Amino acid sequence: MKVVNLLRRAMHNSDSSAQSLTEILAGIANQSDLLNRRFEAVIAGLIAIDQKLSELVQLQGSQAKLTARLIGSFARGESPPIGYVPEEAIAKYPVVVSPICDIPYPVVDLALLDLLPAVASSPELAAASEFFLHNAAATRSLVSALSHALLYALVRNLLPEHVIEIGTYMAGTSEAICRALERNGKGVLHTTDPFGERAPAVLSQWPSELRRHIRFYALDSMQFFSEITKQRDTRADLVFVDGNHEYESAAFDIGSAARILRPGGFIVVDNVSQAGPFLAARDFLALNPQWTECRVTNHPYDATKAFDSERSNIPGTDFIVVRGPANYAVGDRPVTFGEFPLRSTGFGEIVVLVADQVCDGTLYVQGVLRGFSSHQEPVEQVNSTSRTLSAADAGAELRIVLPMDVGSGFDIARLEIWLTWTGAIALLIRQPPSVVS
Numbered sequence: 234m235k236v237v238n239l240l241r242r243a244m245h246n247s248d249s250s251a252q253s254l255t256e257i258l259a260g261i262a263n264q265s266d267l268l269n270r271r272f273e274a275v276i277a278g279l280i281a282i283d284q285k286l287s288e289l290v291q292l293q294g295s296q297a298k299l300t301a302r303l304i305g306s307f308a309r310g311e312s313p314p315i316g317y318v319p320e321e322a323i324a325k326y327p328v329v330v331s332p333i334c335d336i337p338y339p340v341v342d343l344a345l346l347d348l349l350p351a352v353a354s355s356p357e358l359a360a361a362s363e364f365f366l367h368n369a370a371a372t373r374s375l376v377s378a379l380s381h382a383l384l385y386a387l388v389r390n391l392l393p394e395h396v397i398e399i400g401t402y403m404a405g406t407s408e409a410i411c412r413a414l415e416r417n418g419k420g421v422l423h424t425t426d427p428f429g430e431r432a433p434a435v436l437s438q439w440p441s442e443l444r445r446h447i448r449f450y451a452l453d454s455m456q457f458f459s460e461i462t463k464q465r466d467t468r469a470d471l472v473f474v475d476g477n478h479e480y481e482s483a484a485f486d487i488g489s490a491a492r493i494l495r496p497g498g499f500i501v502v503d504n505v506s507q508a509g510p511f512l513a514a515r516d517f518l519a520l521n522p523q524w525t526e527c528r529v530t531n532h533p534y535d536a537t538k539a540f541d542s543e544r545s546n547i548p549g550t551d552f553i554v555v556r557g558p559a560n561y562a563v564g565d566r567p568v569t570f571g572e573f574p575l576r577s578t579g580f581g582e583i584v585v586l587v588a589d590q591v592c593d594g595t596l597y598v599q600g601v602l603r604g605f606s607s608h609q610e611p612v613e614q615v616n617s618t619s620r621t622l623s624a625a626d627a628g629a630e631l632r633i634v635l636p637m638d639v640g641s642g643f644d645i646a647r648l649e650i651w652l653t654w655t656g657a658i659a660l661l662i663r664q665p666p667s668v669v670s
């Protein structure tokens with residue numbers, strides 16, 4: 234009877250068919266030989282259905298189903314079973330993975346803003362670069378061995394919980410990052426690429442020690458950032474921007490990366506020899522003066538060249554590396570840290586943690602609260618207040634009264650907090666503002 238129920242479940246829910254098949258096989262092993270023979274034909278039919286479904290998913294060009302399986306699996310901290318990626322894809326992209334080992338890296342003082350010259354001239358970085366030059370994954374990446382060594386060194390030093398890569402391609406750079414996470418003994422790389430079957434096929438062949446440090450999303454960067462910002466706790470220490478190289482896409486990726494970055498984190502922008510990523514990084518730095526460009530050399534910008542292979546100020550790479558301020562900065566342009574769901578339909582106070590230094594000025598706070606329900610139209614409320622601050626508020630936890638409530642009858646309330654500051658220098662805050670009910 235148990236086996237029959239399992240079969241019914243498998244027929245009705247194609248998503249769980251692979252898992253159900255495993256359970257069926259386990260169940261059948263305990264049945265009599267007679268039962269085994271009876272079910273043989275049914276199982277063969279189910280396997281054929283499962284194969285057809287995989288083909289259909291591919292034919293539609295949609296990786297959504299595949300991604301859901303991979304994410305679900307990784308989210309439980311497991312390696313994805315090989316069966317989750319079509320066998321043809323694996324056969325098309327067979328990979329060799331070099332053994333996991335210690336790779337030298339320079340230990341740096343992260344408090345130093347100008348840390349790249351010391352990193353670049355260190356013998357450890359040269360040794361790491363030598364490793365990545367001969368790493369089997371070198372043929373699966375579009376960046377140099379030195380670029381891998383630099384990213385490896387950054388991840389080893391940052392000890393991040395989360396790293397993000399936009400543009401996985403064949404996961405060559407993902408591997409360099411995951412090698413560092415594996416040695417750190419913690420951390421997850423969230424990597425996204427909307428095209429093709431390449432990345433899942435490659436990842437399914439990685440050893441489990443590396444796979445447990447990666448989550449692959451078959452999404453474009455816009456969908457990806459929308460998803461990842463819903464996980465409020467996922468703030469990255471490093472974002473590698475290497476997706477679509479059009480100016481608008483690169484600008485979006487850099488701006489979105491900045492919003493999800495932890496204070497003092499790094500955004501590494503690849504392919505700055507191309508005008509799109511280069512101008513996007515440059516415009517970002519111009520708009521955000523609290524951010525620093527980390528460089529080794531100081532080539533002046535040749536405005537007559539759209540494409541310039543000599544442009545990067547980190548020789549041996551095609552990178553611009555920008556680093557966020559040690560605290561979140563609020564200036565005279567309204568800033569938000571994104572919309573987030575509330576536990577109830579309203580709240581009473583906004584909490585702002587001020588950094589150790591503050592000048593005289595006024596902090597303007599606006600809440601935009603939206604209520605959603607399955608049985609009535611959505612509502613939007615806006616409420617505003619302000620607080621004058623002085624040096625005496627340095628390090629304070631400000632509790633700013635701003636009561637808002639969409640009222641009962643709404644299933645979900647989502648809040649956007651906007652901050653604006655008028656002071657001689659930017660107001661630094663220690664973390665994104667939160668609420669007290």
Ligand SMILES: C[S@@+](CC[C@H](N)C(=O)[O-])C[C@H]1O[C@@H](n2cnc3c(N)ncnc32)[C@H](O)[C@@H]1O
Pocket residue numbers: 373374375376399400401402403404405406407425426427428452453454455475476477482
């Ligand atoms: C230069 S390759 C990435 C190379 C990879 N990071 C490496 O170091 O080996 C660019 C990748 O970005 C992907 N891509 C293109 N548009 C994208 C988008 N809007 N969002 C995310 N990835 C995108 C492409 O499919 C391609 O695989």
